[in-house]
Amino acid sequence: MQDNLMRGGFRPSIWRVISQRFRVFSLYLGRAGLPGIFQLALHYYDIKFRPVRVLGNPLAIQLELTTFCNSRCSMCRQSIEKIHPKHMSLDHFKQILGRLGFIYKLRLVGMGETLLHPDLFEIIRFARAKGMEVEITTNGSLLTKEVIRKFEEVDVNLLEVSVDTFDKDNYQKIRNGLNFDKVIANLKLATSSRLKVRLDMLNFDSFDDEVRRMRKLDIDPGLFSEIIIAEENKIMTLKRSRREEKCNRLWEIPYINVDGNLAICCFKPLTSDLNLGSLYSNSFEKLWNSKKMMELRRDVKKGICPYCTGCRYLG
Numbered sequence: 001m002q003d004n005l006m007r008g009g010f011r012p013s014i015w016r017v018i019s020q021r022f023r024v025f026s027l028y029l030g031r032a033g034l035p036g037i038f039q040l041a042l043h044y045y046d047i048k049f050r051p052v053r054v055l056g057n058p059l060a061i062q063l064e065l066t067t068f069c070n071s072r073c074s075m076c077r078q079s080i081e082k083i084h085p086k087h088m089s090l091d092h093f094k095q096i097l098g099r100l101g102f103i104y105k106l107r108l109v110g111m112g113e114t115l116l117h118p119d120l121f122e123i124i125r126f127a128r129a130k131g132m133e134v135e136i137t138t139n140g141s142l143l144t145k146e147v148i149r150k151f152e153e154v155d156v157n158l159l160e161v162s163v164d165t166f167d168k169d170n171y172q173k174i175r176n177g178l179n180f181d182k183v184i185a186n187l188k189l190a191t192s193s194r195l196k197v198r199l200d201m202l203n204f205d206s207f208d209d210e211v212r213r214m215r216k217l218d219i220d221p222g223l224f225s226e227i228i229i230a231e232e233n234k235i236m237t238l239k240r241s242r243r244e245e246k247c248n249r250l251w252e253i254p255y256i257n258v259d260g261n262l263a264i265c266c267f268k269p270l271t272s273d274l275n276l277g278s279l280y281s282n283s284f285e286k287l288w289n290s291k292k293m294m295e296l297r298r299d300v301k302k303g304i305c306p307y308c309t310g311c312r313y314l315g
Contacts, residue, residue: 024059024104031102031131046251050301052294054251057284061103062255062266063096064088064110065117071139071177073164075202078111085112088258090119092280094126096260099284102131109137109160109266110258115147124154133157137200141178143186148193158225160198161187166213184217191223199227247308250297254288262287264296264307274307 028036042056068085072078097103106127108114115138117123127134135158136151143161151159165171168180175183190197201210207229214221221227249255249265257263262276262284277287287293299305 027104027131028102036102047248050248050251050297052297052301053289054297057101057103057288058251058253059103060105060107060253061100062107062109062253063093064112064256064258064266065093065108065114065120065123066110066112067258068116069112070116070141071113071175073139073176074174076111083111086258087117087119088260090122090126092260093119093123096256096279097127097130099279101284105133105135105157107135107137107253112258113142114138115142121150121154124151124156128155135160137162139175139178140183140186140190143190145189148189148195152194156195158198159190159195160200161190162200162202163187164202166210166217166219184219188219191219196225197223199224201227201229247300250293250300254284262293 025037025040028040032039039056040059043059044056046054046056066085066087067078067083068087069076069078077083108120108123114120114136124134124136134154134156136156137160140161140163163171163183164174166184171180171183172178187197187199210229211221253265255263255266256279259278260280261278264274264276276290276292279287296305296307300308
Protein backbone atom coordinates (compact mmCIF):
# COMPACT_ATOMS: atom_id res chain seq x y z
CA MET A 1 0.00 0.00 0.00
CA GLN A 2 2.76 2.44 0.94
CA ASP A 3 4.68 1.74 -2.27
CA ASN A 4 1.52 2.23 -4.33
CA LEU A 5 0.91 5.60 -2.69
CA MET A 6 4.47 6.71 -3.35
CA ARG A 7 4.12 5.73 -7.00
CA GLY A 8 0.91 7.74 -7.06
CA GLY A 9 2.68 11.05 -6.65
CA PHE A 10 4.43 11.05 -3.28
CA ARG A 11 7.89 10.14 -4.55
CA PRO A 12 10.48 12.56 -3.14
CA SER A 13 11.84 15.11 -5.60
CA ILE A 14 15.36 16.48 -5.52
CA TRP A 15 14.03 19.53 -7.33
CA ARG A 16 11.69 20.24 -4.44
CA VAL A 17 14.64 20.33 -2.06
CA ILE A 18 16.71 22.48 -4.43
CA SER A 19 13.78 24.85 -4.91
CA GLN A 20 13.33 25.28 -1.16
CA ARG A 21 17.04 25.91 -0.58
CA PHE A 22 17.12 28.46 -3.40
CA ARG A 23 14.06 30.22 -1.93
CA VAL A 24 15.75 30.45 1.47
CA PHE A 25 18.97 31.74 -0.12
CA SER A 26 17.05 34.39 -2.11
CA LEU A 27 15.12 35.55 0.96
CA TYR A 28 18.23 35.95 3.08
CA LEU A 29 20.09 37.72 0.28
CA GLY A 30 17.16 40.06 -0.35
CA ARG A 31 16.47 40.84 3.32
CA ALA A 32 19.98 40.99 4.75
CA GLY A 33 22.41 40.99 1.84
CA LEU A 34 25.77 39.24 2.17
CA PRO A 35 25.66 39.31 6.01
CA GLY A 36 22.42 37.32 5.73
CA ILE A 37 24.09 34.72 3.51
CA PHE A 38 26.92 34.50 6.04
CA GLN A 39 24.38 33.82 8.80
CA LEU A 40 22.74 31.20 6.60
CA ALA A 41 26.07 29.45 6.12
CA LEU A 42 26.69 29.47 9.87
CA HIS A 43 23.27 27.97 10.48
CA TYR A 44 23.91 25.06 8.10
CA TYR A 45 27.27 24.55 9.79
CA ASP A 46 25.48 24.32 13.16
CA ILE A 47 23.06 21.71 11.82
CA LYS A 48 25.81 19.65 10.25
CA PHE A 49 28.33 19.63 13.10
CA ARG A 50 26.09 20.44 16.11
CA PRO A 51 28.57 22.46 18.19
CA VAL A 52 27.69 23.05 21.84
CA ARG A 53 27.92 26.79 21.23
CA VAL A 54 26.08 27.61 18.02
CA LEU A 55 27.48 30.17 15.60
CA GLY A 56 24.42 31.26 13.63
CA ASN A 57 20.78 32.14 14.17
CA PRO A 58 18.01 29.59 13.51
CA LEU A 59 16.03 29.70 10.28
CA ALA A 60 12.74 28.91 12.02
CA ILE A 61 11.01 29.23 15.38
CA GLN A 62 8.09 27.49 17.03
CA LEU A 63 5.89 29.87 18.94
CA GLU A 64 2.96 29.28 21.28
CA LEU A 65 0.33 31.98 20.84
CA THR A 66 -2.19 30.62 23.32
CA THR A 67 -2.86 28.05 26.02
CA PHE A 68 -6.62 28.23 25.50
CA CYS A 69 -7.82 24.91 24.11
CA ASN A 70 -11.14 23.27 23.29
CA SER A 71 -9.85 19.74 23.86
CA ARG A 72 -8.08 17.67 26.49
CA CYS A 73 -6.10 15.22 24.38
CA SER A 74 -4.90 12.14 26.23
CA MET A 75 -1.22 12.67 25.33
CA CYS A 76 -1.22 16.41 26.15
CA ARG A 77 -0.12 18.14 29.33
CA GLN A 78 -3.51 19.86 29.43
CA SER A 79 -5.17 16.52 30.25
CA ILE A 80 -3.16 15.90 33.42
CA GLU A 81 -2.76 19.35 34.96
CA LYS A 82 -4.53 22.67 34.95
CA ILE A 83 -2.80 25.20 32.75
CA HIS A 84 -3.77 28.84 33.13
CA PRO A 85 -5.35 29.86 29.81
CA LYS A 86 -3.87 32.98 28.26
CA HIS A 87 -3.06 34.56 24.91
CA MET A 88 0.19 36.18 23.85
CA SER A 89 -0.63 39.79 22.99
CA LEU A 90 0.01 41.19 19.54
CA ASP A 91 2.49 43.69 21.01
CA HIS A 92 4.43 40.93 22.78
CA PHE A 93 4.48 38.90 19.57
CA LYS A 94 5.99 41.84 17.69
CA GLN A 95 8.50 42.40 20.50
CA ILE A 96 9.70 38.78 20.27
CA LEU A 97 10.10 38.90 16.50
CA GLY A 98 12.05 42.11 16.88
CA ARG A 99 14.56 40.36 19.13
CA LEU A 100 15.05 37.46 16.74
CA GLY A 101 16.13 39.28 13.61
CA PHE A 102 15.19 37.78 10.26
CA ILE A 103 13.52 34.38 10.53
CA TYR A 104 12.60 32.34 7.47
CA LYS A 105 9.80 30.29 8.98
CA LEU A 106 7.31 30.80 11.83
CA ARG A 107 5.50 27.73 13.15
CA LEU A 108 2.50 28.50 15.35
CA VAL A 109 2.11 25.53 17.68
CA GLY A 110 1.82 24.83 21.38
CA MET A 111 -0.33 23.59 24.26
CA GLY A 112 -3.36 25.54 23.06
CA GLU A 113 -5.47 25.59 19.91
CA THR A 114 -3.94 28.30 17.73
CA LEU A 115 -7.24 29.18 16.03
CA LEU A 116 -8.63 30.42 19.35
CA HIS A 117 -6.28 33.43 19.38
CA PRO A 118 -8.31 36.62 18.73
CA ASP A 119 -5.53 38.33 16.76
CA LEU A 120 -4.40 35.32 14.75
CA PHE A 121 -4.93 36.80 11.30
CA GLU A 122 -3.26 40.09 12.24
CA ILE A 123 -0.29 38.12 13.57
CA ILE A 124 -0.05 36.16 10.32
CA ARG A 125 -0.24 39.36 8.25
CA PHE A 126 2.55 40.92 10.31
CA ALA A 127 4.82 37.88 9.91
CA ARG A 128 4.14 37.55 6.18
CA ALA A 129 4.92 41.25 5.72
CA LYS A 130 8.29 40.54 7.35
CA GLY A 131 8.98 37.93 4.66
CA MET A 132 8.38 34.89 6.88
CA GLU A 133 6.68 31.70 5.84
CA VAL A 134 3.90 30.85 8.30
CA GLU A 135 2.85 27.34 9.30
CA ILE A 136 -0.10 26.68 11.60
CA THR A 137 -0.85 23.56 13.61
CA THR A 138 -4.47 22.94 14.53
CA ASN A 139 -6.72 20.13 15.75
CA GLY A 140 -9.05 21.00 12.87
CA SER A 141 -12.18 21.45 14.97
CA LEU A 142 -12.53 25.18 14.27
CA LEU A 143 -11.87 25.14 10.54
CA THR A 144 -14.77 26.63 8.59
CA LYS A 145 -15.18 27.96 5.08
CA GLU A 146 -14.71 31.49 6.42
CA VAL A 147 -11.56 30.61 8.39
CA ILE A 148 -10.07 28.81 5.40
CA ARG A 149 -10.90 31.76 3.15
CA LYS A 150 -9.08 34.10 5.54
CA PHE A 151 -6.07 31.77 5.65
CA GLU A 152 -5.98 31.97 1.86
CA GLU A 153 -6.24 35.77 1.98
CA VAL A 154 -3.33 36.18 4.42
CA ASP A 155 -1.33 33.63 2.43
CA VAL A 156 -0.67 30.94 5.05
CA ASN A 157 2.10 28.68 3.71
CA LEU A 158 1.09 25.46 5.45
CA LEU A 159 -1.83 24.21 7.51
CA GLU A 160 -0.97 21.17 9.62
CA VAL A 161 -3.98 19.29 10.94
CA SER A 162 -3.44 16.83 13.79
CA VAL A 163 -5.70 13.79 13.41
CA ASP A 164 -4.17 10.95 15.37
CA THR A 165 -6.31 8.23 13.85
CA PHE A 166 -9.21 7.78 11.45
CA ASP A 167 -10.78 5.17 13.70
CA LYS A 168 -13.71 7.07 15.21
CA ASP A 169 -13.81 5.26 18.56
CA ASN A 170 -10.08 5.60 19.13
CA TYR A 171 -10.14 9.23 18.00
CA GLN A 172 -12.82 10.13 20.55
CA LYS A 173 -10.75 8.48 23.29
CA ILE A 174 -7.65 10.45 22.34
CA ARG A 175 -9.16 13.81 21.37
CA ASN A 176 -11.43 14.43 24.34
CA GLY A 177 -14.03 17.13 23.69
CA LEU A 178 -13.80 17.08 19.88
CA ASN A 179 -16.32 15.70 17.41
CA PHE A 180 -14.80 13.24 14.94
CA ASP A 181 -17.39 13.76 12.19
CA LYS A 182 -17.02 17.54 12.36
CA VAL A 183 -13.22 17.38 12.19
CA ILE A 184 -13.38 15.06 9.16
CA ALA A 185 -15.80 17.44 7.43
CA ASN A 186 -13.48 20.36 8.20
CA LEU A 187 -10.49 18.42 6.93
CA LYS A 188 -12.27 17.89 3.61
CA LEU A 189 -12.93 21.64 3.40
CA ALA A 190 -9.24 22.34 3.91
CA THR A 191 -8.04 19.83 1.30
CA SER A 192 -10.49 21.24 -1.24
CA SER A 193 -9.05 24.75 -0.81
CA ARG A 194 -5.89 26.36 -2.18
CA LEU A 195 -4.11 25.76 1.11
CA LYS A 196 -1.19 23.40 1.42
CA VAL A 197 -2.34 20.87 4.01
CA ARG A 198 -0.17 18.47 5.97
CA LEU A 199 -1.64 15.65 8.04
CA ASP A 200 -0.07 14.78 11.38
CA MET A 201 -0.76 11.42 13.00
CA LEU A 202 0.83 10.52 16.31
CA ASN A 203 -1.18 7.54 17.50
CA PHE A 204 -1.95 4.85 14.97
CA ASP A 205 -1.99 1.06 14.90
CA SER A 206 -1.41 0.26 11.23
CA PHE A 207 -0.35 2.48 8.35
CA ASP A 208 -2.35 0.49 5.81
CA ASP A 209 -5.43 0.41 8.03
CA GLU A 210 -5.35 4.18 8.44
CA VAL A 211 -5.09 4.69 4.68
CA ARG A 212 -8.06 2.38 4.17
CA ARG A 213 -10.05 4.31 6.78
CA MET A 214 -9.20 7.58 5.02
CA ARG A 215 -10.48 6.28 1.71
CA LYS A 216 -13.60 4.84 3.33
CA LEU A 217 -14.30 8.38 4.62
CA ASP A 218 -13.83 9.67 1.06
CA ILE A 219 -10.51 11.35 1.90
CA ASP A 220 -7.88 11.11 -0.80
CA PRO A 221 -4.39 10.77 0.75
CA GLY A 222 -2.97 12.33 -2.38
CA LEU A 223 -4.51 15.70 -1.51
CA PHE A 224 -2.12 16.21 1.40
CA SER A 225 1.25 17.80 0.80
CA GLU A 226 2.63 15.36 3.33
CA ILE A 227 1.40 12.81 5.84
CA ILE A 228 3.57 12.46 8.93
CA ILE A 229 3.22 9.36 11.06
CA ALA A 230 5.20 8.70 14.23
CA GLU A 231 5.93 5.13 15.24
CA GLU A 232 8.30 4.67 18.17
CA ASN A 233 11.54 6.31 16.99
CA LYS A 234 10.66 6.18 13.31
CA ILE A 235 9.14 9.15 11.49
CA MET A 236 7.36 7.98 8.35
CA THR A 237 5.75 9.99 5.63
CA LEU A 238 4.13 9.13 2.33
CA LYS A 239 7.00 10.98 0.68
CA ARG A 240 9.79 9.29 2.52
CA SER A 241 10.55 6.89 5.34
CA ARG A 242 13.52 7.63 7.53
CA ARG A 243 14.82 7.04 10.99
CA GLU A 244 15.63 10.11 13.03
CA GLU A 245 19.13 9.28 14.21
CA LYS A 246 19.64 12.54 16.05
CA CYS A 247 17.67 15.47 17.37
CA ASN A 248 18.57 18.88 15.93
CA ARG A 249 15.92 20.93 17.71
CA LEU A 250 18.41 22.62 20.06
CA TRP A 251 20.38 23.79 17.04
CA GLU A 252 17.67 24.31 14.47
CA ILE A 253 14.33 25.54 15.81
CA PRO A 254 13.84 27.20 19.22
CA TYR A 255 10.48 26.97 21.00
CA ILE A 256 9.02 30.08 22.64
CA ASN A 257 6.03 29.68 24.94
CA VAL A 258 3.05 31.97 25.50
CA ASP A 259 4.93 33.89 28.25
CA GLY A 260 7.84 34.65 25.93
CA ASN A 261 10.15 32.11 27.57
CA LEU A 262 12.64 29.99 25.62
CA ALA A 263 12.23 26.23 26.12
CA ILE A 264 13.77 23.02 24.80
CA CYS A 265 10.95 22.16 22.40
CA CYS A 266 7.18 22.00 22.14
CA PHE A 267 7.09 18.41 23.45
CA LYS A 268 8.36 19.19 26.96
CA PRO A 269 6.48 21.08 29.70
CA LEU A 270 8.15 24.35 30.64
CA THR A 271 9.09 23.53 34.25
CA SER A 272 11.38 25.80 36.23
CA ASP A 273 14.49 23.79 35.37
CA LEU A 274 13.68 23.96 31.65
CA ASN A 275 12.89 27.67 31.56
CA LEU A 276 15.88 29.09 29.70
CA GLY A 277 14.86 32.71 30.19
CA SER A 278 12.49 35.41 28.94
CA LEU A 279 12.86 37.10 25.57
CA TYR A 280 11.13 40.15 27.02
CA SER A 281 14.16 40.85 29.24
CA ASN A 282 17.04 39.03 27.51
CA SER A 283 18.54 39.04 24.05
CA PHE A 284 17.94 35.92 22.00
CA GLU A 285 21.67 35.43 21.47
CA LYS A 286 22.24 35.32 25.25
CA LEU A 287 19.58 32.65 25.80
CA TRP A 288 20.42 30.62 22.69
CA ASN A 289 23.97 30.12 23.94
CA SER A 290 23.31 30.17 27.68
CA LYS A 291 25.13 27.78 30.00
CA LYS A 292 21.96 25.69 30.42
CA MET A 293 21.35 25.45 26.67
CA MET A 294 24.93 24.40 26.01
CA GLU A 295 24.67 21.72 28.71
CA LEU A 296 21.48 20.44 27.09
CA ARG A 297 23.11 20.31 23.65
CA ARG A 298 26.04 18.37 25.11
CA ASP A 299 23.66 15.85 26.73
CA VAL A 300 21.57 15.46 23.57
CA LYS A 301 24.69 14.79 21.51
CA LYS A 302 25.65 12.06 23.95
CA GLY A 303 22.10 10.67 23.97
CA ILE A 304 21.81 11.10 27.75
CA CYS A 305 19.51 14.11 28.06
CA PRO A 306 17.24 13.28 31.05
CA TYR A 307 14.43 15.42 29.68
CA CYS A 308 14.32 13.59 26.35
CA THR A 309 13.96 9.99 27.53
CA GLY A 310 11.51 8.15 25.28
CA CYS A 311 11.26 10.97 22.74
CA ARG A 312 10.67 9.64 19.23
CA TYR A 313 13.04 12.27 17.78
CA LEU A 314 16.04 11.20 19.87
CA GLY A 315 17.56 8.17 18.19
